[in-house]
Amino acid sequence: MGRAPCCDKASVKKGPWSPEEDAKLKAYIEENGTGGNWIALPQKIGLKRCGKSCRLRWLNYLRPNIKHGDFTEEEEHIICSLYISIGSRWSIIAAQLPGRTDNDIKNYWNTKLKKKLLGKRAPSRRARANQDHCGLAGGRRRSHLHMRLQGLYNSAFGCTTTSSNGGGVGVAPPQWPKLEALLPSRPLPAVQPTDAVVATVQHPHHLVVGGHTLATAAAAAATTSEAFQAAEHLDPAAATGSNYMPGVAGVEMTSSSSMAGGGGFVAGYGLHDELYDFLFKCESIGGAQGGIIPSSLPELQCPDGSAIIGADEKFSTWTSSSCDYGSGGAGDYVLGYDQ
DNA sequence: AAATGCGACAACCGCATTATC
């Protein structure tokens, strides 16, 4: 017995939305709100659509103040730096970019930014079928790709230079972190306001990442790195054979399936040192170039929008007192941020 | 001009989490 379908698939229309459907949905929600029940909404307004489809359409396209396309360089930097930090947590990343949706960012990453980082065209879906048979295997592939991405990220954003690529500005390259789990062994809090997209950046340098921050994430990684030594010996991409992220070392391990019980993967040994190196060298370098990494230690805000509390030392307070991560249980790992 | 390849993006699917009964 599987899960009951959310709607009657047979009587539900699929595919692109027509202007009429858009108008109906938009008009109704603007007038009445969602009523707190997406499943019932399509029946109310006479749409032959699944409630989930309505929700997606509203959140991604019909909602006011949605921006599409034309990502700025600053937005790209934010996306990249957050991706480095937390992986493919698109909803969290979207929360840092007002007007952007997770779907939009995800698409933008997959079609543009990833390639920008990789510096070459990624194989198409059609070509992907062959990839598994030809690629480097396991750890060797990982380290190979890892090195490539480090260089490519650097060159793509001018984070650093090498004498050989001609794009140099004569600064030392930041360290691309080695492979390891960045975050604690459970996902970031999933708590996001419905309209998280418009909820966040109070200050461009105070990024709040689902309650974690770049700084706290780095600190977390530092203190949990030991617990993730095993991750260094795993290659979920190879193990699953399904993650497509050539060159994105830690990133290729961040699919939700491969992360079951594990945080976003980023870097390896002494995350503490390497991630800070990476983030803040980029920052100091980027300062002259428009910046890649947010330039100050971020503040910490609980996902529920309650107190904004400074720096790392309060993270454990929040996690232990007000944030239930669910099944993982607080005893599963040691935070250690403020130890 | 037709076929094919590819990029971009909208939408769907299924799982995890949360809320409610």
Next chain:
DNA sequence: CGATAATGCGGTTGTCGCATT
């Protein structure tokens, strides 16, 4: 407190249009 429903999220797929062969 368990079962069920609803919602949120991320991965994947489908489709369209443009570029290339």
